[in-house]
Amino acid sequence: xxDQFSNLQQIRKRAVxxxxxxxxxxxxxxxxxxxxxxxxxxxxxxxxxxTTFALGVLEPWMSGIGGGGAMVLYRARDDKYEVIDYGMCxxxxxxxxxxxxxxxxxxxxxxxxxxxxDDRNLHGPGSVAVPGVVAGMEEAHRRHARMPWKxxxxxxxxxxxxxxxxxxxxxxxxxxxxxxxxxxxxxxASYLLDGLPPQAPWGIQSETRMSQERLKATMAQLxxxxxxxxxxxxxxxxxxxxxxxxGGSLTVDDLAAFRAHVREPxxxxxxxxxxxxxxxxxxGPTLAHTLRVLTQELQPQGGDPGTEAYAAYARALQxxxxxxxxxMGDADGRRALGAEHLAPACTTHFSxxxxxxxxxxxxxxxxxxxxxxxxxxxxxxxxxxxxxxxxPEPNRPNSLAPGKRCLTNYTPVVAQAADGRRFALGASGGxxxxxxxxxxxxxxxxxxxxxxxxxxQPRIDASEGAVVIGDVRLPNATRTALAQxxxxxxxxxxxxxxxFACPSVVLRERDSNSGVTEIAQPWGDAVAEN
Numbered sequence: 214x215x216d217q218f219s220n221l222q223q224i225r226k227r228a229v230x231x232x233x234x235x236x237x238x239x240x241x242x243x244x245x246x247x248x249x250x251x252x253x254x255x256x257x258x259x260x261x262x263x264t265t266f267a268l269g270v271l272e273p274w275m276s277g278i279g280g281g282g283a284m285v286l287y288r289a290r291d292d293k294y295e296v297i298d299y300g301m302c303x304x305x306x307x308x309x310x311x312x313x314x315x316x317x318x319x320x321x322x323x324x325x326x327x328x329x330x331d332d333r334n335l336h337g338p339g340s341v342a343v344p345g346v347v348a349g350m351e352e353a354h355r356r357h358a359r360m361p362w363k364x365x366x367x368x369x370x371x372x373x374x375x376x377x378x379x380x381x382x383x384x385x386x387x388x389x390x391x392x393x394x395x396x397x398x399x400x401x402a403s404y405l406l407d408g409l410p411p412q413a414p415w416g417i418q419s420e421t422r423m424s425q426e427r428l429k430a431t432m433a434q435l436x437x438x439x440x441x442x443x444x445x446x447x448x449x450x451x452x453x454x455x456x457x458x459x460g461g462s463l464t465v466d467d468l469a470a471f472r473a474h475v476r477e478p479x480x481x482x483x484x485x486x487x488x489x490x491x492x493x494x495x496x497g498p499t500l501a502h503t504l505r506v507l508t509q510e511l512q513p514q515g516g517d518p519g520t521e522a523y524a525a526y527a528r529a530l531q532x533x534x535x536x537x538x539x540x541m542g543d544a545d546g547r548r549a550l551g552a553e554h555l556a557p558a559c560t561t562h563f564s565x566x567x568x569x570x571x572x573x574x575x576x577x578x579x580x581x582x583x584x585x586x587x588x589x590x591x592x593x594x595x596x597x598x599x600x601x602x603x604x605p606e607p608n609r610p611n612s613l614a615p616g617k618r619c620l621t622n623y624t625p626v627v628a629q630a631a632d633g634r635r636f637a638l639g640a641s642g643g644x645x646x647x648x649x650x651x652x653x654x655x656x657x658x659x660x661x662x663x664x665x666x667x668x669x670q671p672r673i674d675a676s677e678g679a680v681v682i683g684d685v686r687l688p689n690a691t692r693t694a695l696a697q698x699x700x701x702x703x704x705x706x707x708x709x710x711x712x713f714a715c716p717s718v719v720l721r722e723r724d725s726n727s728g729v730t731e732i733a734q735p736w737g738d739a740v741a742e743n
């Protein structure tokens with residue numbers, strides 16, 4: 214692709230340092246909500262819940278109560294790590310016969326499943342899996358929260374009442390999905406004007422806002438009635454009725470049966486410290502493979518990572534992805550990537566540390582941008598398209614079936630370095646998440662970087678099979694060496710389309726906290742409680 218951008222422009226974003234708690238999120242306004250909860254005396258988990266619901270209102274293309282996710286927690290008083298898994302699953306009432314193959318090849322160049330009739334698995338009510346976010350927040354609140362549920366949902370009600378503010382980033386995000394949003398009446402009403410993406414006004418005193426009144430009413434209902442209303446009460450019946458009317462398979466019984474699960478984290482020893490990751494159907498096991506190879510391939514010599522370090526990153530990531538694909542049982546090595554090949558991915562990650570040293574790394578997703586593109590008319594909830602995670606061809610390891618958990622690629626982690634520093638890390642960016650997480654872990658644990666240095670250190674991506682993508686800011690000698698050893702391409706750090714993942718990180722060193730977010734994310738910031 215022709216490169217027409219400035220060679221002189223620089224992008225920087227400083228790390229925030231504080232004795233108080235810090236929230237690092239892809240939306241500064243959502244991070245401010247979480248920081249305000251911490252300032253009011255809330256626990257890290259209180260801030261997680263408030264930030265989650267705020268994000269669903271502020272960046273509804275990335276996550277929300279129609280999606281799913283997972284979090285890795287560190288509880289300082291007990292010196293304990295845990296995982297809360299609230300990943301989506303297919304409805305028990307799903308019928309695979311409703312997803313006939315057309316025989317017309319792959320769904321797209323980037324999405325290699327065989328095409329399903331009417332793209333039922335990609336968008337619309339037929340693509341919706343059982344959402345898990347509310348159940349995840351319910352379990353987190355039950356286990357660790359200090360503040361009442363109603364108070365933690367309240368900021369999202371206020372934000373929805375303000376309406377979705379349209380700036381250039383909003384326009385870009387809506388524009389990326391407009392062709393499918395306009396297929397569904399409620400989605401069109403919420404996000405399009407005259408069938409087109411809303412435009413940010415030029416006037417300095419002008420503003421454009423999209424109404425979120427239905428979502429505001431839903432969040433108010435969720436605050437008043439509690440989380441089980443989403444799965445068993447009036448909200449559940451409204452969601453199920455909208456799904457049935459539109460031809461989807463999600464039922465009240467599917468919602469009522471859903472629960473979040475508390476799991477033991479995957480403990481990965483590394484460089485005299487340890488990384489605690491999500492187990493099972495996430496990229497945690499693939500991260501473990503990556504770090505095992507790095508332990509053998511990379512011998513840090515001090516200073517910053519050089520040519521041999523980046524070559525080691527590439528080899529470790531390619532080895533880990535080869536294992537991931539092999540374990541999924543697909544010989545061609547492309548189809549097994551499944552939804553990881555789809556771009557743009559729709560995920561948000563935020564990390565939190567509180568004044569007591571409790572930490573959370575939280576990743577949540579609708580899968581695609583705006584998920585299914587289907588907003589439930591009565592509730593204003595943008596629903597996920599988790600069915601797309603499954604191979605519609607039968608008799609494969611990840612084939613579509615009722616009541617089946619989704620295979621995901623998110624990688625939230627909490628790590629402790631050998632020098633005693635502890636940090637929470639994760640990213641959005643689909644298949645590019647794992648390479649970003651692995652390299653930032655190395656920057657901190659192998660090279661002793663602080664967050665300001667780590668977030669500005671150039672990265673590579675090696676999630677696209679044989680191709681290694683290098684940041685153009687890498688030293689010339691490193692770029693030349695990578696081009697000699699690998700099938701090598703280069704990309705810039707940019708907002709759209711992102712060629713590298715979008716991390717958010719917090720770190721604690723003794724009694725001091727720091728936080729930072731991806732430099733190219735225009736909305737993201739780390740916000741301290743004070």
